[in-house]
Amino acid sequence: MHDHAPRGIRAGGPRRLLALSLAITATVLVVQVIGAVLTGSLALLADAGHMFTDSSALVVALVAATVAARPADDRQTYGYQRAEVFGALINAIILVVLCAVIAVEAVRRLLDPVDTEVQGLPMMVVALIGLVANGVSLWLLSIAQRTSINARGAYLEVLGDLLGSVVVLVAAVVVWQTGWMPADAVASLAIAVLIVPRAVGLLREVVAVLGERAPSGTRVPDIREHLRDAKGVVDVHDVHVWQLTRGAPVFTAHIVVAQEVFDEGRAGTLLAELQSCLAEHFDVAHSTFQLEPAGHIEHDHHA
Template identity: 85%
Template sequence: MHDHAPRGIRAGGPRRLLAISLALTATVLVVQVIGAVLTGSLALLADAGHMFTDSSALVVALIAASVAARPADDRQTYGYQRAEVFGALVNAVILIALCAVIAVEAVRRLVEPGWVEVQGLPMLVVAAIGLVANAVSLYLLSAAQRTSINVRGAYLEVLGDLVGSGVVLVAALVIWLTGWMPADAIASLAIAVLIVPRAVSLLREVIDVLGERAPRGTRVPDIRAHILGAHGVVDVHDVHVWQLTRGAPVFTAHVVVDADVFARDRAAALLSELQSCLSEHFDVAHSTFQLEPAGHLEHDAHA
């Protein structure tokens, strides 16, 4: 029997691996910004923006790993997970603005070629450093991402940046070997194209969370049907589904039940059945039900 468990540095816990990957990514981010200034490469600056995306994702992943164990208090009754959403909002706005600046500058360089001289060899060295750093981060996270959805998200971010670093490396090679400067602008546009959909998707997700919309993929009619299928349930109303942050859905509902449920003291069993149903079938760990006898009226009730 073979042991396929990760060994050495990859055997660390998720938080430790995420911290190491963040240190690598942040270091390369600084190197790329300095390299972009020294070489005049717009592609390096674009890739630095891509690395900024990864750094933010790793920070969010680390926060998620820490916040998950932090209890709620009397002021933050739901805990501190919503802080991730505000961080993601800032991240998305910065990325979209950065992509706009890069796109304008790239088009300008294509329209007016020759006014910026990009240093091919230093650009190649910095791009190679970024490629190696991303490869190392990918290797570190490869084992843990199979068992942690949190690490899986960070792994996919780093994988995307590995592609971006490869694009910059190819552009640097073209400039170094042929002197064809437009390769830098074309590479920067390609990286911006990689970043924009992720930034827009992130912004859309933030708007969904702050707007308290039901999580994507959650069908309220299906949940209502499951609840109505429970023995003793007559009706369900005031159904609300939202999420504190990604992967943290919350559910509340008023459930009308037969008088027999209270008469036979089955309320606790029914409540447990409904909560288990949402947890098992819809992955909703936090659900609140108000059980009401048939014929019960509320002054502020609304169907």
């Protein structure tokens, strides 16, 4: 069952949604920086740093998505969709560096507490603003991230912002109600811990795409057996499945067919059936088949 097409503000493509999220993130960034200065909160400053990094990452994602939309040409025969993967790679690296910076500063604050008093109530108000804004951005990107690895990277960063806002909000309440100032530094460290798994997960997905692994959840043996069940197909070999970016799988295979398929002029019909089979059962829109008569000998075997 497929989801209904999004309507309203989420009806645009990934680039439009990324641009809206960028506008929201940049606005909240300014609010958090001002709030950090006024309240003396390290957690707000750390979250503002996260938001600044996310703003930069969203710019990278927006540029990558724009480049990826360019049509294929004689030099880029598959088009520019792989640009999204490189954009996601940059985002993942930014996340890892951000985690390290936040962790170091939080530990330094815990080991060498500063005398600056953190104002809990204003800190809580700013955290609430960030929480609402990040929730809106997350909602905007929830559709685009299903089909774009680049939007997926931006989605994960906004999710990290949302969780960071929750942590800052809890720390603000603790400081406001109890006066325990180290809660601010602990919240900063917690933000770094929350980001790490998402950064690692995104890096793994980028490596999988660049390494041309089969998409997650794709079982090549199942596809091979499905193709073999087609009328006139004798065997299937040299199967390759990879993806240009998230949601853009590519499939190639050599199909050994009975001689009568060629004799009866059914090769074109069989080819169309195989392509429709992959599109309908395995969501593979781009497939290439080489039809070979039974007994055909390959002259360019490879390991």
